[in-house]
Amino acid sequence: MQSHDKQMPIMEHLIELRNRLTWAVLALFITFAVCYYFVEDIYGFLVRPLANEMGPDRRMIYTALTEVFFTYVKVSFFAACFVSAPVFLGQLWAFVAPGLYKNERSAFLPFLFATPVLFLMGGALVYYFIMPLAWKFFLSFEHAGDGSGLAIQLEAKVGEYLSLVMKLIFAFGLCFQLPVLLTLMARAGIVTADGLARRRKYAVVIAFVFAAILTPPDLISQVGLGIPIIILYEISIVMARISERKKRQAAEDEDDDEDDPSEDETSENAQEGADDSVDEQAAAAASYDDGQESLTDMSSAKPSSQIAGPSQRDDGEDDFNNAR
DSSP: OOOTTSSOOOOHHHHHHHHHHHHHHHHHHHHHHHHHEEEEEEEEHHHHHHHEEEEEEHOOOSTTTTHHHHHHHHHHHHHHHSSSHHHHHHHHHHHHGSSOHHHHHHHHHHHHHHHHHHHHHHHIIIIIIIIIHEEEEHHHOOOOBBBTBBBBBOOOOOOHHOOOOOHHHEEEEEETEEEEEEHHHHHHHHHHHHHHHHTHHHHHHHHHHHHHHSSSSHHHHHHHHHHHHHHHHHHHHHHHHHHHHHHHHHHHHHHHHHHHHHHHHHHHHHHHHHHHHHHHHHHHHHHHHHHHHHHHHHHHHHHHHHHHHHHHHHHHHHHHHHHO
């Protein structure tokens, strides 16, 4: 894409978009191949919270022949999406940025860097804090059994465990994008900080409902996701206020520049004074040239009369001699 002063036709925009998507997809496939090579290590990293709670003598099972293979493919694709996200965001920015003004680029660029960082923070929260507590809660229902009943013991399936982990990581990562979303909406004028503050009670209810839908049906996961959403909502209100303050300050500065013509008037008056001085000097020079021309004419007229005088006298003498 080009800048505003040189627009591109629609076909060139589509070609540019195709090239950007090609690089993004190529980066995804390359990272997918690398992640599949290390898939057992990645899966072992995801299983570690459960393994720490279950102990080293426990196992995981699979009940379908293709379950482990497709689980490894899902793990590789999940890790590739996470690793190649900066490349995708970079290609997206390279496609969009030339069509933005300088102030728009400076406004959107911080959010481009904040998006993967916030997603990583959400994933780290669920991995290091929520998952150990949730797995400990679920494993508390196991018991060895006695004479009146059979033992209850977890035999976790590989595919089901991965689906649950991916669901939690994506849920927390997406919820941590709330400040970015609301701040951008505030910059666009869709929402306001005061409006967000007035709707805080509704936001609390929606946050816990959203957490109940995305997380397993346990209190630990729901509270662990609901409370960060509320905190992020409060952070979004603060960011929206800062954005509105900057926008209002920029508008006031622009109005001051338009309403304060003192510098322009001073420059115009100075220019007019300079023009008047130039005109006066030109008039004085013209009058001086006229005086010089008049003096020149007077001085040139005298010799002509002096030259004409003797010629007339000589003619008179010739006539007298002829008469004699």
